[in-house]
Amino acid sequence: MLPLYLLTNAKGQQVSVELKNGEIVEGELTNVDNWMNLTLSNVSQQDTIGNSGNIAFQKEIVKSQEVYLRGTYIKYIKLQDNVIDQVKQQISNNNGSKDNNSGNFRRGNKFGGRDNFRRGNQNNRGYNNNQSGGGRRPYQNRYENSQRPSSGSGMGGFVQQHRSQRDTNNANVEF
Amino acid sequence: MSTVDIKKPQMGAGGPKKITEGEADLYLDQYNFTTTAAIVGSVDRKIFVLLRDGKMLFGVLRTFDQYANVILEHCVERIYVPESNQYAEETRGLFMVRGENVVMLGEVDIDREDGPLESMERIPFAEASKRRRDGDEARYRHETAKGKQLARYGLLYDFHKSDMY
Numbered sequence: 001m002l003p004l005y006l007l008t009n010a011k012g013q014q015v016s017v018e019l020k021n022g023e024i025v026e027g028e029l030t031n032v033d034n035w036m037n038l039t040l041s042n043v044s045q046q047d048t049i050g051n052s053g054n055i056a057f058q059k060e061i062v063k064s065q066e067v068y069l070r071g072t073y074i075k076y077i078k079l080q081d082n083v084i085d086q087v088k089q090q091i092s093n094n095n096g097s098k099d100n101n102s103g104n105f106r107r108g109n110k111f112g113g114r115d116n117f118r119r120g121n122q123n124n125r126g127y128n129n130n131q132s133g134g135g136r137r138p139y140q141n142r143y144e145n146s147q148r149p150s151s152g153s154g155m156g157g158f159v160q161q162h163r164s165q166r167d168t169n170n171a172n173v174e175f
Numbered sequence: 176m177s178t179v180d181i182k183k184p185q186m187g188a189g190g191p192k193k194i195t196e197g198e199a200d201l202y203l204d205q206y207n208f209t210t211t212a213a214i215v216g217s218v219d220r221k222i223f224v225l226l227r228d229g230k231m232l233f234g235v236l237r238t239f240d241q242y243a244n245v246i247l248e249h250c251v252e253r254i255y256v257p258e259s260n261q262y263a264e265e266t267r268g269l270f271m272v273r274g275e276n277v278v279m280l281g282e283v284d285i286d287r288e289d290g291p292l293e294s295m296e297r298i299p300f301a302e303a304s305k306r307r308r309d310g311d312e313a314r315y316r317h318e319t320a321k322g323k324q325l326a327r328y329g330l331l332y333d334f335h336k337s338d339m340y
Binding site for chain 1: 226228237238239240244245246248267268269270271272273275276337
């Protein structure tokens with residue numbers, strides 16, 4: 001599960017966004033796109049003014065009904081603590097019948113995370129298929145041995161999709 | 176038809192010979208990832224993140240992507256004031272940090288983390304952040320003055336107030 005995926009699933013929740021200039025914008029998240037542009041509703045905006053030292057913590061608050069925020073101006077976003085659990089639940093509800101493990105975020109084994117990356121790389125065909133040079137050993141048909149990497153992974157839903165796609169049309173796996 | 180039969184034609188003639196699982200793992204252990212994939216081993220571990228504005232965040236890395244956008248659970252912001260051997264902490268909850276603002280991040284050894292803090296005094300967060308802000312401003316004034324000096328000799332001095340780390 002990628003960070004942006006989590007954010008899209010936090011729609012309708014209360015978030016607090018700090019911008020690169022230190023301003024803090026709080027409101028209900030109404031929409032997110034691939035560039036992390038946000039729209040917030042019922043917004044209160046605060047800015048630390050009096051930066052010259054003697055006035056320490058004075059804040060100016062502006063309230064507005066709806067705000068559009070460009071993604072590139074975001075420093076970080078504070079989300080509600082229960083978002084991860086909610087998304088986990090959603091994922092396991094969606095494909096619970098197909099895969100019992102899919103809601104599990106934690107790595108199943110020590111190498112779970114790395115397996116993850118391997119999957120990502122395999123999707124990226126043509127990236128590393130220079131077979132002649134270097135000490136790079138090609139690595140084929142890993143999944144023949146039915147030794148699937150554990151499905152409990154940090155990336156949950158997304159990776160599951162990729163994997164099922166790849167299993168059908170990209171059986172020949174190379175590094 | 177078995178699965179092997181399906182795959183064979185794709186391998187083509189003179190395809191490279193198969194290697195075992197063990198060999199594959201060995202190969203991957205030697206591979207040094209230099210992209211964001213390098214932090215894949217830190218997922219579900221406690222990490223610290225230094226931001227461009229100088230903030231230090233500590234939390235459990237849940238997910239990340241190719242931009243180093245990271246999700247930190249149980250996030251804590253900590254300010255160190257080394258001059259007076261003090262520090263301050265504030266709990267922040269679930270945090271999503273935009274990758275652009277990340278300077279560096281790394282795993283924290285939770286057994287040894289508290290060692291240095293025991294010899295330091297904990298002060299209120301507001302006080303520490305005020306001290307930090309003052310320090311940043313002093314630095315900003317100093318660096319801009321320096322930049323102006325150098326400019327008089329036709330020299331460039333790269334400093335931007337967003338780089339406070």
